[in-house]
Amino acid sequence: MRKIVYETKIRPLGFCSILFLTLFFLPLLCIIVPSIQKDCNIIEIIKEFPFAFLVGLIFLLPILGQKIVVQNKKMSVYLWGRKKWTFDLTVKQEAELGFYYQDKFDKLLHRDRKYFSIQVKKEKQKVSFPVDLYSTKQIRTILFILNNSANSKFKDSRLNGQERYLINAHFIQSNCQEESSKQKHCEFCMKEIVFKSEYEKWYATKDRKYWICEKCFEDFKDMFNFRLLKNRK
Numbered sequence: 001m002r003k004i005v006y007e008t009k010i011r012p013l014g015f016c017s018i019l020f021l022t023l024f025f026l027p028l029l030c031i032i033v034p035s036i037q038k039d040c041n042i043i044e045i046i047k048e049f050p051f052a053f054l055v056g057l058i059f060l061l062p063i064l065g066q067k068i069v070v071q072n073k074k075m076s077v078y079l080w081g082r083k084k085w086t087f088d089l090t091v092k093q094e095a096e097l098g099f100y101y102q103d104k105f106d107k108l109l110h111r112d113r114k115y116f117s118i119q120v121k122k123e124k125q126k127v128s129f130p131v132d133l134y135s136t137k138q139i140r141t142i143l144f145i146l147n148n149s150a151n152s153k154f155k156d157s158r159l160n161g162q163e164r165y166l167i168n169a170h171f172i173q174s175n176c177q178e179e180s181s182k183q184k185h186c187e188f189c190m191k192e193i194v195f196k197s198e199y200e201k202w203y204a205t206k207d208r209k210y211w212i213c214e215k216c217f218e219d220f221k222d223m224f225n226f227r228l229l230k231n232r233k
């Protein structure tokens with residue numbers, strides 16, 4: 001059976017979470033490194049460990065407490081280890097990226113402070129959750145799931161996480177007259193390009209890195225918001 005790519009667990013792996021992880025290890029390193037230089041007793045080092053660990057934990061907890069689980073046609077968003085938001089993926093909804101989310105304290109004390117987050121609109125309801133610890137690619141996948149899960153094409157077996165690098169991509173049309181040393185294939189159906197074929201129409205990203213066949217381009221252009229650029233003569 002095909003693995004369902006969008007039944008997944010996403011743990012934050014963005015720049016901020018890597019920075020936080022580094023800050024978690026920093027207090028531990030601050031103990032170990034000087035101790036080695038001074039040739040300290042190993043027991044002395046171990047004694048200081050719990051303190052350094054606790055200090056580091058301040059940076060580790062936000063990362064450990066966040067995850068997004070997509071399962072059984074539902075997306076659950078966890079914050080501080082608790083499931084805070086659940087989205088029904090069978091209904092049509094609109095999700096977008098921006099500065100929306102405010103926690104309880106911000107609403108009281110800093111009304112202008114808003115976090116980098118995803119806002120989900122469903123009928124008249126608007127809900128937002130923070131995504132500042134997630135990477136750009138992870139955010140693209142989260143948005144893609146929320147915006148397209150109710151679409152009948154969402155279950156298409158050709159979808160395999162292409163949104164991470166092809167969402168909103170610009171394409172040029174090519175009839176594959178150019179020779180290439182590397183064999184290229186369609187990013188969706190894996191069909192191989194026959195170069196110098198006059199009958200086939202293909203689409204390529206501007207840098208010619210990714211190619212898409214005519215059928216897949218037509219099938220997915222709306223879902224991925226592909227834009228077609230005019231070819232230079």
Ligand SMILES: [Zn+2]
Nearest residue numbers: 186189213216
């Ligand atoms: Zn294709």
